[in-house]
Amino acid sequence: MIEIKISPELKAQSxxxxxxxxxAKVKVEASPKELLALIDQKNREIMGTMDIEKVSGLDQLxxxxxxxxxxxxxxxxxxxxAEALMxxxxxxxxxxxxxxxxxxxxxxxxxxxxxxxxxxxxxIKGAIQFTIGKEGEQYKGIGKELINVENLPILxxxxxxxxxxxxxxxxxxxxxxxxxxxxxxxxxGGRVGIMDYLTEAKQLLVQYASAQDVEMAxxxx
Numbered sequence: 001m002i003e004i005k006i007s008p009e010l011k012a013q014s015x016x017x018x019x020x021x022x023x024a025k026v027k028v029e030a031s032p033k034e035l036l037a038l039i040d041q042k043n044r045e046i047m048g049t050m051d052i053e054k055v056s057g058l059d060q061l062x063x064x065x066x067x068x069x070x071x072x073x074x075x076x077x078x079x080x081x082a083e084a085l086m087x088x089x090x091x092x093x094x095x096x097x098x099x100x101x102x103x104x105x106x107x108x109x110x111x112x113x114x115x116x117x118x119x120x121x122x123x124i125k126g127a128i129q130f131t132i133g134k135e136g137e138q139y140k141g142i143g144k145e146l147i148n149v150e151n152l153p154i155l156x157x158x159x160x161x162x163x164x165x166x167x168x169x170x171x172x173x174x175x176x177x178x179x180x181x182x183x184x185x186x187x188x189g190g191r192v193g194i195m196d197y198l199t200e201a202k203q204l205l206v207q208y209a210s211a212q213d214v215e216m217a218x219x220x221x
Contacts, residue, residue, distance in 0.1 A: 001215045002182060003127035010132050010153055011221060014067040019130060019219040020185035020194040022201050023121070024211040028178050031103045035208045039103060042110050043089050052090040055083055060114040063189035064165060071132060071151045078152060078166045082115040101174045101181055104204045108185070112197045115165035115186040117155075119172040122179065126158035130186075130219075137161055139169040153186070191218050 001023045011017060056065060056075075061083045065075035079087075085095060085106060095106050101118055109116040133149035139161055141147040147167055155163040162169045165186040174181060183201055187194050198216045205211035 001217055002121065002124065004184075004217075004219050005127065005129050006219060006221055007129055007131035010130060013070045013132075014063075014153075014188050016063065016188065016190040017067070017130075017220075018187050018191045018194065020187060020191075020198045021217045021219060022183040022198055022205065022214065023181070023216075024183075024202070024205055024209075024214040025180045026101055026178070026205060026209040026211050028099050028101050028174060028176050028209065031097065031100045032208060035100060035103055035107075035204070036097070039095065039107050039110075042107060043094060046086060046089050046110065047092070050086070050090060052087055055086050055090070058113045060112065060187065060189045064115065064186070067153065067188050071153065073151050080115050080165050081117070081167065082109045082113055082165075085109055086113065099174065099176065100209045101178070101183075101205070104201065104208060105174075105183060107204070108183075108197055108201045111200070112185065112193070114189075114197070116183060117163050117165070117168050117186070118174050118181050118183045119155075119163060119168070120174055120178040120180075121172075121182055122177075123172040124157050124159075124162070124182070128155055128157050128182075130155055133161060133164075139171070141167040142170055142173050155184070191220065194218055 068075040
């Protein structure tokens with residue numbers, strides 16, 4: 001697996017922080033109806049059991065919001081992607097349908113109530129560090145304008161910043177040309193249950209994205 005670390009500065013602000021990682025070779029294509037049915041089932045479950053006003057109080061999301069506050073970032077403005085995804089479902093909008101890997105990413109995010117990002121390793125150079133964005137740093141978000149990543153918990157490689165629990169950059173996004181991916185669960189609430197979700201992600205990737213050479217790891221420092 002590619003080398004992944006959490007910076008001491010970020011770990012000091014979020015002591016329970018860990019990253020659940022799945023690396024695999026995949027075939028990216030349109031999601032089959034069976035995968036879309038699983039997503040629809042999860043959407044209906046969330047709509048039947050969750051109140052939109054209580055989403056931010058879920059354990060993982062509350063831990064994420066607390067970290068953002070410590071870093072000086074407004075968690076309402078720079079919302080965790082899992083919180084944004086759940087709110088979208090509860091508003092009856094469903095989730096965007098992109099491709100099988102992105103759909104698996106979002107399904108795991110909904111199940112874990114935890115931000116998950118997937119990245120094309122062909123566009124990653126060198127080791128990855130999860131750290132804190134510096135003054136003046138920004139990048140083009142997927143489907144968005146430039147995002148101010150100063151003080152955000154952020155992924156970086158030798159080429160610069162490329163992903164966060166709020167919004168990822170276009171550089172390493174999953175496309176039909178992606179051959180090998182890294183899926184990261186951003187767990188601000190600790191590692192309890194993370195390996196179960198990684199195992200489920202692996203199973204889904206094997207079943208619906210023809211995943212091979214799958215590796216899993218939990219990074220705590």
